[in-house]
Amino acid sequence: MTEADKSSSAFTGTQAAGGGNLEAGIQRRRRQRAQRERIGAFVYPAGMLVALLALWEAATYLFSIPAYLVPAPSAILRSMDTNSAVLIKESVGTTFEILLGFALSVAVGIPLALAIYLWRPFARAVYPVLVSSQAVPKVAVAPLFLVWFGFGLLPKVLIAFLIAFFPVVINTAMGLASLEREKIYLAQSMGFGPVATFFKIQLPNAMPSIFAGLKISITFAVVGAVVGEFVGGQGGLGYLLLIANGNMDTALLFAGIVALTVLGVVLFLLIGLVERLVLPPHAVERTSFGSETM
Amino acid sequence: MTTAGDDDQAYLRIENLSKVYATRDGEVRALNDISFVQGRGEFISHVGPSGCGKSTLLMIAAGLLPPSSGAVQVRGRTVDRPRTDIGIVFQSPVLLEWRSALGNIMLQAEARNMNRKEAAARGRELLSTVGLAGFEDRFPHELSGGMRQRVSICRALIHHPDHLLMDEPFGALDALTRDQLVLDLQALVTERRMTVLFITHSIAEAVFLSDRVVVMTPRPGCIDRIIDIKLPRPRTLAMRETPEFAEYSRQILDLFLARGVLREH
Numbered sequence: 275m276t277e278a279d280k281s282s283s284a285f286t287g288t289q290a291a292g293g294g295n296l297e298a299g300i301q302r303r304r305r306q307r308a309q310r311e312r313i314g315a316f317v318y319p320a321g322m323l324v325a326l327l328a329l330w331e332a333a334t335y336l337f338s339i340p341a342y343l344v345p346a347p348s349a350i351l352r353s354m355d356t357n358s359a360v361l362i363k364e365s366v367g368t369t370f371e372i373l374l375g376f377a378l379s380v381a382v383g384i385p386l387a388l389a390i391y392l393w394r395p396f397a398r399a400v401y402p403v404l405v406s407s408q409a410v411p412k413v414a415v416a417p418l419f420l421v422w423f424g425f426g427l428l429p430k431v432l433i434a435f436l437i438a439f440f441p442v443v444i445n446t447a448m449g450l451a452s453l454e455r456e457k458i459y460l461a462q463s464m465g466f467g468p469v470a471t472f473f474k475i476q477l478p479n480a481m482p483s484i485f486a487g488l489k490i491s492i493t494f495a496v497v498g499a500v501v502g503e504f505v506g507g508q509g510g511l512g513y514l515l516l517i518a519n520g521n522m523d524t525a526l527l528f529a530g531i532v533a534l535t536v537l538g539v540v541l542f543l544l545i546g547l548v549e550r551l552v553l554p555p556h557a558v559e560r561t562s563f564g565s566e567t568m
Numbered sequence: 569m570t571t572a573g574d575d576d577q578a579y580l581r582i583e584n585l586s587k588v589y590a591t592r593d594g595e596v597r598a599l600n601d602i603s604f605v606q607g608r609g610e611f612i613s614h615v616g617p618s619g620c621g622k623s624t625l626l627m628i629a630a631g632l633l634p635p636s637s638g639a640v641q642v643r644g645r646t647v648d649r650p651r652t653d654i655g656i657v658f659q660s661p662v663l664l665e666w667r668s669a670l671g672n673i674m675l676q677a678e679a680r681n682m683n684r685k686e687a688a689a690r691g692r693e694l695l696s697t698v699g700l701a702g703f704e705d706r707f708p709h710e711l712s713g714g715m716r717q718r719v720s721i722c723r724a725l726i727h728h729p730d731h732l733l734m735d736e737p738f739g740a741l742d743a744l745t746r747d748q749l750v751l752d753l754q755a756l757v758t759e760r761r762m763t764v765l766f767i768t769h770s771i772a773e774a775v776f777l778s779d780r781v782v783v784m785t786p787r788p789g790c791i792d793r794i795i796d797i798k799l800p801r802p803r804t805l806a807m808r809e810t811p812e813f814a815e816y817s818r819q820i821l822d823l824f825l826a827r828g829v830l831r832e833h
């Protein structure tokens with residue numbers, strides 16, 4: 275016993291002494307590389323964007339493209355500036371619809387996925403219906419919602435929900451089902467009951483997949499809310515787009531599109547932020563590629 | 569059932585055990601009529617060609633898979649549900665990716681409501697015994713295959729199980745670390761008087777560690793022969809060079825040669 279112990283500590287001792295310095299250096303270089311990577315992830319797309327805008331600006335002057343067709347970026351900026359109050363006000367309304375639709379997607383989607391995963395007959399009954407329901411064009415359903423629910427907030431939230439809940443269900447169900455059998459065996463041999471197994475092993479195992487679903491869902495919710503506003507809006511960015519279009523105010527139209535894009539990206543990044551806070555580094559590393567390729 | 573005197577000796581009793589897997593293209597017989605008895609404190613190794621059903625046997629002994637026929641008894645009681653009195657090392661490490669090395673070991677402690685502080689201290693101690701001091705907070709994806717397997721060994725030991733079931737625990741390790749861990753395992757098992765069911769591909773490892781080596785035939789796995797290893801304990805690395813040791817290895821090798829598992833051209 276003691277002999278084995280001594281040789282063991284000697285063994286590990288030499289390893290640690292030899293490895294310490296080298297390891298620190300590698301760690302430092304790794305951190306530097308990660309930082310360069312982070313800066314690069316920002317600089318490259320930003321540079322690309324600036325170049326594109328410059329090209330666009332130059333083209334509108336060079337070929338004297340009429341402003342009602344394609345306004346120059348500078349004209350769009352000016353329009354954003356003069357209409358900033360309206361843009362912000364309508365953005366708030368749309369954001370409200372998006373977030374409600376998204377929240378509903380999560381509140382319905384995750385329990386639905388749980389039921390699908392836990393209850394086989396339910397899965398067999400619901401899953402095919404769910405999948406084929408995705409073939410129904412949501413834009414076509416929108417007028418129906420108008421008839422049923424009027425022009426208020428509700429139809430927009432429901433359309434956003436209808437589009438956004440599907441990825442939540444699918445990703446959650448997939449994440450739950452992706453558990454390796456050995457992990458369940460492990461839990462059983464440790465004496466975990468079904469509830470503890472679910473919360474300690476199954477749910478954390480599904481988390482990265484659930485977050486991937488949430489990221490898709492939030493971008494879908496943006497589309498849903500705008501579609502709702504197109505069809506029966508009395509406000510919101512979608513409605514603003516319609517009005518601008520009717521007035522041939524293409525600069526304002528573009529300004530609205532920019533606002534929508536910024537809104538979508540910000541909401542997406544917010545989910546990413548929550549993911550970073552909730553998940554340990556390994557999982558975020560795995561999915562950060564996804565967010566960069568967004 | 570069995571007499572009381574017999575039960576004192578028999579810790580694990582496997583009787584006429586067979587396992588047939590139903591697959592898409594018919595049935596696969598993985599184990600065929602396996603019977604043996606493991607006494608308390610006994611170290612039994614299983615060696616056999618790949619696919620002969622060693623992992624299957626271990627899973628059935630752990631109560632994680634049901635046998636197709638036959639029975640497993642532990643201390644006279646038939647196993648019909650997952651056993652929780654064991655420490656098990658699966659053939660793959662089976663670590664939770666979202667927990668650190670120490671966190672993975674602590675899962676066992678959490679499941680058994682052990683005192684967290686004491687368990688964490690013991691977890692660190694175990695990690696340093698297997699050469700992973702300083703890696704407590706690393707996540708599985710930052711560890712090598714061999715390191716992960718060592719973490720899973722620690723997880724199987726932290727709760728001082730009576731019965732240790734290990735499926736090729738040292739498979740992914742270099743020869744040096746392997747030797748060290750074999751020595752450490754021997755010391756630990758002797759100290760704690762643990763009963764161990766051990767699966768390995770290494771004949772030398774089996775002979776070195778075991779009281780008895782169960783040699784299995786190719787699939788469907790039957791017991792070819794059970795060889796008593798009567799080398800004195802504690803065993804030392806130098807013993808591997810003795811003629812007695814070589815004789816035991818030769819016996820096992822001859823069985824493999826006779827079964828066509830191994831061919832000398």
Ligand SMILES: Nc1ncnc2c1ncn2[C@@H]1O[C@H](COP(=O)(O)OP(=O)(O)OP(=O)(O)O)[C@@H](O)[C@H]1O
Binds near residue numbers: 591618787
């Ligand atoms: N879940 C399963 N379904 C169907 N067949 C299986 C299953 N698990 C194992 N088998 C079959 O049973 C046989 C024994 O498998 P097992 O994993 O027990 O072998 P093993 O002796 O542990 O092999 P190795 O040394 O390579 O780990 C194999 O032929 C395998 O194909």
Ligand SMILES: [Mg+2]
Binds near residue numbers: 622623624659735
């Ligand atoms: Mg195996």
